[in-house]
Amino acid sequence: MSDAHNEHESAIRTPKQLVAAVIGFFAITVIGIILLVQYVTADKLVGAGSESQTPDAIAARLSPVANEGFTLKDASGPKVLQSAEAVYTAVCAACHASGAAGAPKFGDAGGWSARIAQGYDTLLKHAVEGIRAMPAKGGNPDLDDVEVARVVVYLANSAGAKFKEPAVPAPAAADGAAATK
CATH class of the missing domain: 1.10.760.10 (Cytochrome c-like domain)
Incomplete structure (x- = not known):
């Protein structure tokens, strides 16, 4: 029975070892935090929108949406027939x-x-x-x-047919302009 209280022994047996363990724990924690802060702040951090006032960014925001890959078609212009x-x-x-x-x-x-x-x-x-x-x-x-x-x-x-390609009719606008002259 006298050995029952010795079952749960720890590696720290003296107060001197306890103080060394606590100081070591805090030292490792502080060094870890310093290294983590150093890693995170090593690159130049740019906040979102910090480039928003450059002339290029302003011009991009102000440009019409139609300039972004859209082809405007003049509805009143002559129709260009596709092949x-x-x-x-x-x-x-x-x-x-x-x-x-x-x-x-x-x-x-x-x-x-x-x-x-x-x-x-x-x-x-x-x-x-x-x-x-x-x-x-x-x-x-x-x-x-x-x-x-x-x-x-x-x-x-x-597929083997011998159809002739249809002739393109003359534009009606050109005929109307020629008739009025």
């Missing part, structure tokens, strides 16, 4: 490149043969007005009928 390849890539390829929703693939003679047999006028009517899963003008109402006609010829000819 068949450009319209196909921008609008039609989404379905006709993959065959989505039953669309005949570009260059697939088997998929286009029944459609080509209906004739150019029927193909053009379906492209302009839409048919089954295909929306009118491929879903882009800004396309001119001539652009749609060009794409119809481009797609059909890629």
